[in-house]
Amino acid sequence: MVLELRNVFVEASGRPVVRGVSLRVESSELQVLMGPNGAGKSSLLSALMGLPGYRVVKGEVLLDGQRLNDLTLYERARRGLGLGFQTPPRMKGVTARCILEALEKIHGPWRDLRRYARLLGVEDLLDKPLGSLSGGERKRVELLLVLAQRPRVMLLDEPDSGVDIDSLGLIADVVEESVRRGIGVLLVTHTTHFLEELVGRGIVSGINVMIDGVIRLSGEPRRVLQLLEERGLRGAAGGA
């Protein structure tokens, strides 16, 4: 077992947004979280990471059995939790290389850097200011930066949004490889195409449908997708 959420309640800026979510993400497992806009998916990931403004007000978050609730943002990251932001900040003048160098000081040299950079097609982007990258480029670099943290569990918040079709394939390749190498992934997505791509690769262990801060449906991916289809809820569940 890697990441476990036990009856988690979340507040965003003091407002309740997630109510009683329980979820497990094992090593080498990809769990998908989907749901309509405003369901609380991104708020949940932000609270798990400990971002300012988001708070787990009730319930427990455990990583390898250790409680994360009281840890600071960077302590959670150093324990092995990595968040891929839906909309990473532009950070004028900052390059991926600057961040990679800082991470190297913490974790030591990352031997997989060149390989993952090549897989994601970002080798030539590492020395460019992050703010100058296109949406798709920035999302691929974001995934590289999360991996550079050497995470045990990745929380990927819509890695597919604003991304062109070629970039989607590259991102799916790297997510697949990460899962196969033992990383647990909790991934939020809206797009049917990307979800089907991941399901088709046989790497999705479960789909969880969140509506109004509550997980209403969860289970084996094809079964969940079929149920949504049968009930005409595919769109309502966030599949675009």
Next chain:
Amino acid sequence: MVAKVFSAEARERALRLLRSRGITSVSKVLRGFDEKAVEAAKRLGLDSALNQASYVQVNEEIVKTLMERRLRDLGVIVAPLGEALEKHSWLQEYYWRALPVDNDVYTALVEVYGEGKGYLVYVPPGVKVPQPIYVCLLVTASGETQLLHNIIVLGDGAEATIITGCGASHGAGRVAHIGATETYLGKRASLNYVMIHSWTRGSEVRPRTAIILEEGARYTEYYMSYGGVGILESRVVARQEKGSRLYSASVILAEEETNYTLDTRALLLGEESSAELVSRIIGKEDSKAVNRVAIEAWAPRTRGHIECQALPLGDRAVVETVPVLRSYARGAELSHEAAIGKLNEDELAYLMARGLDEEQARAILLRGFIHVDIPGLPAPIKRLISSVEKTLAEKHAL
């Protein structure tokens, strides 16, 4: 001691200005050498040093040895200005032309008391100097006053990169550095000029710079100054002819009780000339930094842009940016953006979510803030600047 006369007319104008202000020696105008300092120096028997103008060129011999033959073969001259004036009569044509000798008391002081110190860099027409030319000016002893007159001449179509490092050594105490620099770029000449300053809290620094860009010339300047400094007052004016391009980036890290005043002006005199003036200022502790930047358009189809960004870190630091755009011609396009801000909390959180602690995260954001992407700089120079940026950002992160 009054310096040797290289131009009777320049000397007369300088003396006239100094006399009108009642100045008869160097020490009278320099903040550090007040009566108490003079008295203390007299007790130590060092009062004569207060009026002494001198400079130290660190690694001068090594640089010359490494570069001399290659440069000489290209017809390039790098020499002390006094020597060069005696040897090359053509140099008189440039002597105090871009920068009037009676521009202010500091240029006049350089003329009267400078003893021909400072350097000449000359690149003949059409010559593209393959390696950077390094100039290093250091003040190492307390009480030193460095008076420099530098002249840079690039002939038509010449290209060069000059890197100057100026500063005071640790424990130098009260020192002064007054540098008058005249730069002449011939038609389609191109100069990258990188200047890195690191002074100490007792330093008084007053650079005066004038640049003339002939038709189609290109001037790219990168100026970085860091460390505590008593007073740093810089005045730069560029006169640009048709189709010339100027790019200037200034990065200032003001700390301790530093008092910075930067005054930069680009005069677009010829059609289709353009200027871009970029500045980044970080103010810490009790520092005060005033940045006045102006672009004046005197000809049609000229373009200018000013970008001033300042980041006060600390409750007592004062930063002031004053962008000025002035047009005397129809069809000029001038713009500016100026901002004083703080480190973005969301960006800090983003970096901390990567596993960086607050200090590491701030260092990355500071490095990003002070970084200016300068078009056309050679890659090794970019790496040099990047390395300085990284060191400074880490030092100033908290």
